[in-house]
Amino acid sequence: MAIKFERVSFQYRGIDEKGYLALADINLSIAAKGEFITLIGETGSGKSTLAQHMNALLTPTEGRVHVFGVKLTSDKKKNRRQRLNPIRQRVGLVFQFPEYQLFEETVLKDIIFGPKNFGVGQDEAVERAKKMIKVVGLDESYLERSPFNLSGGEKKRVSIAGILAMEPEILILDEPTSGLDPMGRNALLEVFHNIHEQLGKTVVIITHDMNTVYEYAKRVLVLREGALVYDGDPSGLFSRKHVEDWNLELPEILRIQRALEERFGIKLDKSPRSRKELIEALGEVVG
Amino acid sequence: MNMIDIENLSFTYGGKVEALKNVSLCVKKGEWVTILGHNGSGKSTLAKLIVGLLKPQKGTIRVDGVELSERTVHDIRKKVGIVFQNPDNQFVGVTVRDDIAFGLENLRIPREEMIERIEHYAKRVDMYSYLNKEPQALSGGQKQRVAIAGILAMRTEVIIFDEATSMLDPDGRKRILSYMRKLRDDGVTVVTITHDMREAVQSDRIVVLKDGEILKADKSEDVLKDKETLEKSNLELLLPLEVLHGLEHKKSTNEEIKEFLWQLSLNG
Structure with a gap:
């Protein structure tokens, strides 16, 4: 298993009192290849927190997370002694508002920033940028444009191209289609579907859109108040009982x-x- | 009587990107109009122009008969409230109470009445028990409700929702749709800017934008069924209507099923 959660809990520490339990006793395994997973749950249910454990941006306050052989626990000193950079290249995480993270003067520079940071040479990084800009449905002319003059949907695509250019083995996307128009959403979901089908990569998508869940996912994870209450296929998810108990939209x-x-x-x-x-x-x- | 009158409005960003090209449209008093369009179609630019956050380069905007200009913009903002897409970017208060108070302070509403309005509208959006909470304690949907309470409390005659539901979970989205319906019932003029057909389906009229131009403006029923126009602007039919469209050529499909699908689509 590429990613394995063993009895993982995570508590956010506030300045004030006891903090806030965002994940509670999670057990979960994700394979390095061939999975298409959607992660759902109401706002505040712990989805983003869970995703950030998958590439060690957060580490558990209880339990263990294994990511490509690296073990992460509540022992921060031990965690720090491990090489976390390779994990972040192998598990690519696209944040919920990736468009806020564009900062270079051209789209090209933004896309090659990640790969170069992980030791890829300039020429190779540019080649990847040219390839990935097309993968996300934009043409090469975008590479010379300023990221700040793009529409919201275009910015989103550019930031996803930047993560893809790092050639991660597992791709995790936090609400990648929110705010996109229907065709833009469908086109992007097809991109993820193709990455999954053609390259065999594992894709994990956090979403509120049950249509995405039903049309694309092979496996669904449902979080409720930090607990994993469902881990199975989408057809079993929408039983009348679950829909009622978990307030799911059909x-x-x-x-x-x-x-x-x-x-x-x-x-x-x-x-x-x-x-x-x-x-x-x-x-x-x-x- | 028109609440908003827009004539030959054009806007270009940085002298290069033409966001709006010669757009003319009107919104009647008490009407609910949806501005539909793809990402980058100019929808949000239009909203920003109406509330004076951008300055028209060509054409005119009139709100309740008054032409928008530097001189009138402050008066117009008392008439037109706007709720934006990202709830995190519009929370200006230290607590929920302060946040709702912000607009009222600008309107110089007397203290007594201010307190009354804050409590009334916090109740309206089910955030009364959160009045003393800080924004960190709130979910995105809750922050969005507070933003709406702040606008409602100003009792503006027009409220614009600029993709206000697009970042919310299903529960959050449904709540905001219910506030929109209530506003319509109360006679407030509502303009929703969206590409979510479930939001559009409830409005009286739909204006479809594509690349900064109006493709179609008509009664909602007629636009909702217009597959060709919607697809030109990167939109899709509501699924029941797509099914209806797909079954249309089958003569044997009974009328009852067709009517049922139509009703199903109206329920969003």
Whole structure:
């Protein structure tokens, strides 16, 4: 296992009193290849805190996290003696507002900053930038532009290209599509899907969008008040009991499927996972 | 009577990027209008121009009959409140109470009335028990509710929501949508700027922007069904309407199912 959590808890320390328990007794394993995971939970449930443990930006206050063979515990001195830089290259983390972290005068310089920081030469870094700007759906002309004159969606793509250029083995994205328009969101999700399918990389996406969960994820993690309450496939997640107990929003596809079933008794043989599949499946039954 | 009148408005950033090209539109008093469009379509630029955060380079903006200018901008801001996308960037107070008070202090509302309004609108957004809390103690959705309470408390005649729900979780988004409905019921003019069709579906009229130009402006029902226009602006049909569209050519699809899908889409 590339990443393994063993009985991990994390407490934020406030100046005042006892602090705040953000993660409670988490056990979890993530493989280095072939996973497509979505991590969901209400605001404040601990999603970002969990993600930051995956590349040692945060270390547990109880329990152990193993990341590519490096063990992290509450012993800060021991943690510091380990080489954490390679972990941060191998597990790439895109923050929730990556656009705020653009700072160079051109998009090119911003993208090559990460790889160069991890010892990649100038020429190779530029090559990667040219490749990754296309991977995120922009063309090469963007490389010479100032990151500050880009729209929100474009900035987001540039910052994701910067992480991809570091060639991480595992890619973790904290709400990568929030604020993007529908086509922009779909295009970016296709990018992640392709990275996963073609390069076999493990992708972990933190999201509030249940449609993303239902259409793309192979595995879903649900956090509630810091505890991992579900670790399984998306089809098992949206049972009536879970939806009620955890106040989940139904993916649109399921919402329509269930509404049509309730109202007209229309039952589909398949479980459509995309808009297109739903329309095809309904067309066969209704048409 | 028009609350907002925009004529031939153009705006270019840094002399290069044309954000708005000759846009004309109006919003009637008490109307709820959605400005829909892709990222970079000029939606937010339009919002910033209406509240005087940017200066029009060409064209005019009138609010309640008064033309926006350096001289009138302060009066216009008393009429038009705006809620932005990122709740972290708009929390100006030390506590929730201070934050809601901020706008009221600028309006020089007497102290007694100020306290009354703060408590009333904190209750309205379910944040009354948080009045003495600091922003660190709040989630993004809660901060956004406080920002809205601050605007509501100013009792402006127009409220603009500039992608105010896009960073919230489903629960947070639903709450804000319910405030928008309440505002409409109270006769406040609402302008929502979004690319979320679930937000647009509830408004009276939709204006679709693409690359700084108006593609279509019409009753919401008509725009919601217009697959071609929406896709031109990087948007997509609400799924029930996409299904409806997909089944349309099948003659045997009964009318009841079609009507049901339409109703389903109106429920967001």
